[in-house]
Amino acid sequence: MSKKPVAHKARKRFGQNFLHDHGIIRRIIRSIAPHETDTMVEIGPGLGALTEELLAEAGELDAIELDRDLPPILRTKFFSYGDKFRIHEADAMKFDFTQLRRSEKRLRIVGNLPYNISTQLIFHLLSHADDVEDMHFMLQKEVVDRMAAGPGENNYGRLGIMAQYFCKVESLFVVPPGAFNPAPKVDSAIIRLTPYRELPYVADEVEQLQTVVRTAFNMRRKTLRNNLKPLLSAEEIEALNIDPGLRPEKLPISDFVAISNYLSKKKS
Structure with missing residues (x-):
């Protein structure tokens, strides 16, 4: 052949x-x-x-x-x-x-x-x-x-x-x-x-999710409270039932999507 x-x-x-x-x-x-x-x-x-x-x-x-x-x-x-x-x-x-x-x-x-x-x-x-x-x-x-x-x-x-x-x-x-x-x-x-034909967790804006993830891992040894400070406060993170004292590598994808969707709604 x-x-x-x-x-x-x-x-x-x-x-x-x-x-x-x-x-x-x-x-x-x-x-x-x-x-x-x-x-x-x-x-x-x-x-x-x-x-x-x-x-x-x-x-x-x-x-x-x-x-x-x-x-x-x-x-x-x-x-x-x-x-x-x-x-x-x-x-x-x-x-x-x-x-x-x-x-x-x-x-x-x-x-x-x-x-x-x-x-x-x-x-x-x-x-x-x-x-x-x-x-x-x-x-x-x-x-x-x-x-x-x-x-x-x-x-x-x-x-x-x-x-x-x-x-x-x-x-x-x-x-x-x-x-x-x-x-x-x-x-x-x-x-x-x-x-996936149907996403397990749906981000309202994928670009916003990418921003959240990138920002969270800017300094991976620091906590969400510190890394996500440019995007939202520790109180806002806590209101999403997420511990702001956690490091980003502890968070499941569902939590990153929850933060992203909160920020998308906050913008609109």
Whole structure:
């Protein structure tokens, strides 16, 4: 089904680490479980290690690639799929993913994300959550730990709260450095994000929620009383049945939403 790929050296400026461990690749594919009726999207296909398996299972794929040297290699490698393999030479950070939705089927997004842009890219993708069925990403393990952390855990913070506001978050398994070429200096991990069709807690204004969370964690060792002082008083926090003496990492998402909605109503 494919031609032999042309040699390509990983580029540091794109944060490229190409996956080559076939056992890990198959484990990722089993976790994703692509189907021929799915609308599959891959961010940063690289040399096509995952792409090959995704196409074999789903038969059709849109890929977004920033490195201009890679699309010709990928088009050659997957020429037999014709117009069922579509590559978009674009920056995923600026890409409008809604254009890829061609039916009532939501997007299933997959990617081995560069460490240097992973958190910004995930926030960008969360803005398209209504168009997404699920997302499976390879990320730095530290980032996955932060996204999956719950209240009271050391890694719990802005990234995890906002990811968990929009999605069910599952840390699946760790991927060692040796699975890549070149090998990164840290462990990676696979994460699954499944956007909620109905949010467990609804913020009146998501931008206000983001402001509350960001402000609360400006100095995470300080209490809510101190950190949220620019937004509301300790008495107002207490009136929401929240202890202003708590540190922000102790608060569940529902409390952050309650503070946000109070501030939205206060403004109006």
